[in-house]
Amino acid sequence: MSGTESACQNESVSSAPSPLTSSRPSGMPAGYTVGSDGSIYCRVTNKDGEDETEVFLCSPLKVKALARDVDGVNWTTLVEVTDPDGRIHEVDVPNVELTGTGTLLRKRLSRAGARISIDKEAGTLLVRLLHDWTPQARLFTTNRAGWIADCRSFVTGSGRIIGAQDVRFTGGHLASVAAEMKSAGSIADWREKVGALCVGNPLMMVSVSLAFAGVLLEPLGFEGGGLHLRGGSSCGKTTIQRVAASVWGSPGFALTWRATSNGLEGIAAACNSSLLVLDELAQISARDADEASYMLANGRGKARANMSGATVRPLNWRLMVLSSGEISLARKLAESGREAMAGQNVRLLDIEADARPYGAFDSLHGQPDGARFSQHAKAMSSTFHGTAGPLFVKGVLEKLDVCKEVVPRLVTGFRQRAVDRFGSLDDGPIQRAVDRLALCAAAGELATKFGLTGWNREEPKEAALEVLGIWLEGREGDVREEIEASVERTRAFLKANSARFAEAARGSVPADTLGWRDGHFFYIAPEAWKQAHDGHDPIRSARHLADAGLLVRGEGDNLPRKLPRGIGSVRTRAYTIRTLILKEGEPAQPLAA
Known part of the structure; x- marks a missing residue:
C-alpha cells in the first residue's frame, strides 16, 4: 500500500461513497479519486485493514503547477479551486503550509470557495494530497511589474503577461x-x-x-x-x-x-x-x-x-x-x-x-x-x-x-x-x-x-x-547661480568671522582661529570651510570658488593647498581664497590663478 493510501486509513473521515468516477487529473497521487462532479475522494480502510471505502475529502480542485521566484526559492503550489457557483479561482499555496494538520491550508482554500470535509483528519489528508501531487508545469513568480526571467517575459502593472507565459504575477498588492x-x-x-x-x-x-x-x-x-x-x-x-x-x-x-x-x-x-x-x-x-x-x-x-x-x-x-x-x-x-x-x-x-x-x-x-x-x-x-x-x-x-x-x-x-x-x-x-x-x-x-x-x-x-x-x-x-551662491556664502562667512583669522606673520594664534590671512589670501582650515558651507557640499562649493577664480587650487587634484612656509607650525592644507572676494558685487567670473 502506498504512503498516500496509508495516510487515508481512517474510518472517522466522512464515509459518503463517491459517485461515478471521472478521469484523474495529471499528477494526482494514488489513493485519491475524482467524482463525476469533480469532487475529491480518499480511499480509506477500516481499522482491521480489510474493507476499503472512498470518502469525500473536498470539492473540485486540482494542482496546476509548481512555482518559484527567479532565484529558485519561495516555492508555491498553484491550486485551481471551483467554488459553489462554478467559478474557478487560482490559489497560491506556499509550500511551507504543506505540513502538519493543514489548518492554514484549509483556511486559504476555503476563502476561495473550497468545501472541505469537516472531520479533523481531513486537513492532514488534504496536505498529503497537495504535497504528493506532481504536476509537470513549472512557473516563475514575481511581485513586481516589468521584465522577468532573463527578459523572456514582461508583466504590466495590471498583471498582464507579455511574452513567455510561464510567469505567475503575485503582486496584486501593488499601488x-x-x-x-x-x-x-x-x-x-x-x-x-x-x-x-x-x-x-x-x-x-x-x-x-x-x-x-x-x-x-x-x-x-x-x-x-x-x-x-x-x-x-x-x-x-x-x-x-x-x-x-x-x-x-x-x-x-x-x-x-x-x-x-x-x-x-x-x-x-x-x-x-x-x-x-x-x-x-x-x-x-x-x-x-x-x-x-x-x-x-x-x-x-x-x-x-x-x-x-x-x-x-x-x-x-x-x-x-x-x-x-x-x-x-x-x-x-x-x-x-x-x-x-x-x-x-x-x-x-x-x-x-x-x-x-x-x-x-x-x-x-x-x-x-x-x-x-x-x-x-x-x-x-x-x-x-x-x-x-x-x-x-x-x-x-x-x-x-x-x-x-x-x-x-x-x-x-x-x-x-x-x-x-x-x-x-x-x-x-x-x-x-x-x-x-x-x-x-x-x-x-x-x-x-x-x-x-x-x-x-x-x-x-x-x-x-x-x-x-x-x-x-x-x-x-x-551653474552660474550655484557659483554665485557659493561665493556669497564664503563672502558672508569671512565678513562675519574676519577677527578669527590670524595674521600670517604671527607665530602663535588664538585657539578659536579659523585660519590665517595676508595681504592677498585667506587660508581657511578644512573644518572651518565645512562650517562656512554647512548644509551644502563643501567640495562642490570649493570647485565653484575655483571656477570663479577665487580659490587657488593645490597641486594635482587637491582643492586645498599647502600653507606657505612660515604660516603655522606645520604645513597643513587650507582653502586659499583671494581677499578680493570681499569686494561687494565682485562678479563670479574665472580669473587667472
Whole structure:
C-alpha cells in the first residue's frame, strides 16, 4: 500500500461513497479519486485493514503547477479551486503550509470557495494530497511589474503577461496606479489621434519617447532617469505628461508628487520598466522631494524585516520619470537648505517648458491657440490610451537580439550629432544627459519602426537634440547661480568671522582661529570651510570658488593647498581664497590663478 493510501486509513473521515468516477487529473497521487462532479475522494480502510471505502475529502480542485521566484526559492503550489457557483479561482499555496494538520491550508482554500470535509483528519489528508501531487508545469513568480526571467517575459502593472507565459504575477498588492495600465481604442486610434500631435512638438515627442525608453533599460543595461518639465502654470507641461502617460494607460496613470509621500516604493515597483509620471512638484515638501528623488534614482526600496524578524528583499525598479513643476528640483530642495546632489540633477534633467512659441508647444495642429490645443490633446489621450506601450514590449521581445545591436549604435550616432551641433561634450554629467536623450531618441525611432507612432524616423532624434539644447542652455544658468551662491556664502562667512583669522606673520594664534590671512589670501582650515558651507557640499562649493577664480587650487587634484612656509607650525592644507572676494558685487567670473 502506498504512503498516500496509508495516510487515508481512517474510518472517522466522512464515509459518503463517491459517485461515478471521472478521469484523474495529471499528477494526482494514488489513493485519491475524482467524482463525476469533480469532487475529491480518499480511499480509506477500516481499522482491521480489510474493507476499503472512498470518502469525500473536498470539492473540485486540482494542482496546476509548481512555482518559484527567479532565484529558485519561495516555492508555491498553484491550486485551481471551483467554488459553489462554478467559478474557478487560482490559489497560491506556499509550500511551507504543506505540513502538519493543514489548518492554514484549509483556511486559504476555503476563502476561495473550497468545501472541505469537516472531520479533523481531513486537513492532514488534504496536505498529503497537495504535497504528493506532481504536476509537470513549472512557473516563475514575481511581485513586481516589468521584465522577468532573463527578459523572456514582461508583466504590466495590471498583471498582464507579455511574452513567455510561464510567469505567475503575485503582486496584486501593488499601488493603485497599476490598475490604470488599461487600454482604450486601437493602436491605429492612438497613432492617428495622439501620436500625431507630437509631430512638430519636440517636448511632447521626447516625453512620449521617454515613455517607450523605460522598456529598454533592463535588457540593454541602461540606467533609469528622466526629465523634469519646468514652467509656469497652464503652459502645457501637464498636457505633455498626459500624452506620455497614454502610452501605458489611462489619465489616472499620471500621478502628482504628493502621491509619493506614502507608498513610493509600491508606485515605483508598479511602474517598473515603464514610466512614472509625477505632476506638481510644489505639492511635496523639500524633505520628501529629496528622499523621493534619491530613492527613485537609486532604484531600490528600504530593507525591512518580516514578522519573524527575517530581512525581506526590498523592492527594486528601473524606470523613466517624467516630472513637472513651476520650479526645478534644485530650487525645491533649496527651500529647506538642501542642495541637489550632482547625481540627482543628471538623473532628472531640468527642462524649461514654457519658452516655446505657444507655451510648451511649437505646433498647434490646426487648433486656434495653445489652450485649445492642450484641451484637445488631453481629450484624445483620455479617449485612446494603453495600447502603444504593450505593443512596443512585444516588438522588443520579438527582436530583442536586433535591439541589443541596433540601440547602442543609435545612441553612438546621437552622441556624434550632439557634438557636431553643440561642440565638445566631454564633461561627465553632460555625457550622461546626452546618453539619456540618446536613449529616448532610439526608443522613439524603434517605436516608429514598429509602426506605433506614425512619425518620420528622423523626428525623434531631432526632437531630442532640441531638448538637449534647452537643457545645456539652462544648465549654464544653473551653474552660474550655484557659483554665485557659493561665493556669497564664503563672502558672508569671512565678513562675519574676519577677527578669527590670524595674521600670517604671527607665530602663535588664538585657539578659536579659523585660519590665517595676508595681504592677498585667506587660508581657511578644512573644518572651518565645512562650517562656512554647512548644509551644502563643501567640495562642490570649493570647485565653484575655483571656477570663479577665487580659490587657488593645490597641486594635482587637491582643492586645498599647502600653507606657505612660515604660516603655522606645520604645513597643513587650507582653502586659499583671494581677499578680493570681499569686494561687494565682485562678479563670479574665472580669473587667472
